[in-house]
Amino acid sequence: MEQIVSRIVQRDPEQKEFHQAVHEVLETVRPVLERNPEFRKQAVLERVVEPERVLMFRVPWMDDQGQVHVNRGFRVEMNSAIGPYKGGLRFHPSVSLSIIKFLAFEQVFKNSLTTLHMGGGKGGSDFDPKGRSDAEVMRFCQAFMAELFRHIGPNTDVPAGDIGVGGREIGYLFGMYKKLRNEFTGVLTGKSLAWGGSLIRPEATGYGVVYFAAEMLATRGDRLEGKNCLVSGSGNVAQFTTEKILEMGGRVLTLSDSSGYIFDEEGIDHEKLNHVKEIKNIRRGRIREYCQRYPAAVYVEADPDLEYNPLWTHRADCAFPSATQNEINARDAQTMVENGVFLVCEGANMPSAPSAVEVFVEQKILYGPGKAANAGGVAVSGLEMAQNSMRLNWPRAEVDERLQQIMKCIHKTCVDASAEYGMEGNYVAGANIAGFVNVVNAMLDQGLV
Structure with a gap:
């Protein structure tokens, strides 16, 4: 395990946030590896810490004064063992490959805990929407989606919002995707209620x-x-x-x-x-x-x-x-x-x-810990995907009830997993172990891919 962490640090020394996330998970799943020696033989650690795909691209756009700016766009498709990649887009000056990789890595286990069939991914840009006009944000979102649309889809990768990406940005992103692909699909979650969004999603x-x-x-x-x-x-x-x-x-x-x-x-x-x-x-x-x-x-x-x-x-x-x-x-x-x-x-x-x-x-x-406690957002995103597939909307009370049940289930899963490995009351260990085991078992079922 120490060799794996050391190799990650040597390979990408500047990615401190990603190192932190990996170290925290690997330390807590050590008992799982000791109990399941086949996991080591199949190199599951080496596979789970390496993204399946990393996309980085330039995003040129024009402000209201006619000045051209160039930002950097990212999408890290971390793991699709249990479903299509799922995770938000973050627009903030602090965004870097390290932060996106850390968020994508966390998202894999968070999504696993929801019991819904969603893999983990994350994306974004170092673009700062603060102080920008609606027209400038629209032009940036359209330029961003002009590249991203090639790599996402309702059964491949379903982005959502995050810091700096709310209903306005999701609308602009979806509009450009629809134009480029000539199809109306649930490729983004966090949409407006009028065109495929889910009640309770913002909350x-x-x-x-x-x-x-x-x-x-x-x-x-x-x-x-x-x-x-x-x-x-x-x-x-x-x-x-x-x-x-x-x-x-x-x-x-x-x-x-x-x-x-x-x-x-x-x-x-x-x-x-x-x-x-x-x-x-x-x-x-x-x-x-x-x-x-x-x-x-x-x-x-x-x-x-x-x-x-x-x-x-x-x-x-x-x-x-x-x-x-x-x-x-x-x-x-x-x-x-x-x-x-x-x-x-x-x-x-x-x-x-x-x-x-x-x-x-x-x-x-x-x-x-966040991967368990704040999983409600992606859980309702998963429910939005289900509603989009069925072309219907559930009432507010039904979505809220489903959210409460999912959070109860996540809590019980964490408690049970921590108890199984002799760490009662340790929600960090419980969340990491439960999410990790679910993802790794799916990976092993699907062979060396």
Whole structure:
């Protein structure tokens, strides 16, 4: 195992995020390899860490002033053992091949946990949609799809949204795909309801995180009602995580974006949350604007020189990191535990650094890793694919019920897998083992391909 990790690092030394994701998974599946020596003989580790296909391409586009720009596009089709590649597209300046590979690798096991037949992939671009007009975003999306359309399809690879890719971007991408292929198929998920989207899809990741947290609390005879919660981020996932926490009787004290965070000791209620949605979804503004209407709240500007994240220093019961990768380090994790946090449920992908995960596991708090806790989004994407195939739409209550059942199933799968290998209560090990075994068995069934 160490040789495999070393070989990956030597081959792609700059891909630190990918190294981190691989190391975390391989460390926890060690007992599986010891129990199944045929996995080593069949080189399943070497095969599962290597993408089946990596696409990288240029994306030239023109802004409103007639200036030509060139961005870089990516699609990593990681593993299709249990179904067509499935995973979002991220438009953000931080996007690199390392980040896309890490996200694709995580997506393989996340999708496996949903029980739906979906492989894992991820894509995106270093294009930044912030501050761009609708016309500029449309031209970029059309240029991006002009290359990507060759490599995707409803039975091959089904992208979705992610950071920087919402309903607007999905619409432009789908329109270009439809024009180029001359067909109307469910090749993208996260579509508008008017033309093939699913109810609950925008809410699914955030709602699913809270459903997973509720399942974890239930193992200790507890529930969310009355709990003080810290939420990072202020995008789609954070908004609907907050919404569902409020519905279950919890209190949300924080939200953030890249500029800083707000702390509202009185709690962010439904009215305040609607104002956040207006700021972020309609005006595309910054979270600091929250304090203009609610001056009792405190705004803290982000300081990149700090060795800790002050958002996590507030006393609370539960934490829902929903911003980006590695936003919690070991110091943050220790502070959270000391300040009363006993549940951490990840809405973002890999928001906790490995050193932070160690703290959570050692302290035996309820820690739901992203590949299990935030799988609700891709689960409802899978349900959208099913509805597209049948040319129908399920009512909201039915989709929500299916989402709740999927999250219950994922929770039980993690608990059972961790118990089977003598690591009761370790959701990291449970999620990685369950997802890994499912994918590897499918790979072995299909031969050396």
